[in-house]
Amino acid sequence: MWDLLKAVVLGTLQGLTEFLPISSSAHLRIFPEWFGWGDPGAAFTAVVQIGTELAVLIYFRKDIWNIGSTWVKAIFKPELRGTHEARMGWFIIFGSLPIVVLGIALKDIIESEFRNLWIVAAMLVVMGVVLGIADRVGRNERRTEQIQMKDAMLMGLAQAMALVPGVSRSGATISMGRFLGLEREAATRFAFLLAIPAVVGAGLFTLPDIPNGDNTYGWGPTLVATVVSFVVATPPSRGCCATSRRAPTRRS
Structure with a gap:
């Protein structure tokens, strides 16, 4: 029961910090x-x-559908390949490759040395x-369509x-976008x-590492924390998916 209560606290913390560029993973560690x-473990954190990412999917569901459906259609319809949505699909795919490759290559270090509190x-x-x-030097010259x-x-x-x-996922990505001259909204959205x-x-x-890895919590607390983080992070329905509205700022 005590582990479940701690899971509720950690899930709430994850939900509250996910949409701020302050590294939710750091807060779950500290x-x-x-x-x-103790350390809840890298697998628990992931x-x-x-x-919280399910909450992001809800918020951006229209954007995701437009990008995904257009990207698939563009495979068979060459006239769609130059559209913004189709290009965004490729941008997301290729932009995801660095973290995938490094995440797999550095898995052992991520789960041990990188979790040192001093780091x-x-x-x-x-x-x-x-x-x-x-944010201070960003030039605000380019919009999402110009990525x-x-x-x-x-x-x-x-x-x-x-x-x-x-290292906040959104903070690092937004910072790079700002250095590249993207507007705040464009950098945040991407x-x-x-x-x-x-x-x-x-x-x-x-x-698979939840029951077998060096984690403090098993399946029960992990699932509870995940559900709580989703509930806390889910935006009000009136704010979902409005592509013309400003997105919230966030981490990872």
Whole structure:
């Protein structure tokens, strides 16, 4: 029962921090240590983030449908290949490659050395400074429709830095977008969309480690924390999917 109560607390923490560029994974690493609960584990952290990513899927469901359906149609209809939606599909695919490759290659280090509290704390400070500088020097010259493949790859490389707890996934991606001259809304929107394959993929990839890996919690608390994180992070229905509205700012 005590583990379930802790899972509710950690799920709430994940839901509250996911939409801020402050690294929810860092908070899931630091907060339990304050109370002597120990490290919940890399697999627990990755799986719980699926809950908040489901909330992102709900928020952007129209965008995701438009991009996905147009990308599939463009495979068979050449006239659609130059559309913004079809190109965004490719941008998300190629932008996701860095974190996938590095995540698999560095899996053991991510689950051990990278979870050192000194590294986590240092990365929180560094990313706060980087995000502040990026927003100050960002030129606000380009909108979402002007994103190019090189932008997607560079933002994908920035996202891969979030394999280190303390580096906010959205914070790193948004910072790179701002350095590239994207407007705040454009950088934030693409960061959200780019994170979907990475977060969901990481959660599914680490599912087998929940009962077998070096994790504090088993299936029950992990599922409870995931559901709680989804409920806490789910936006009001009136705010969902309005592509013309400003997206919330967020991590990973």
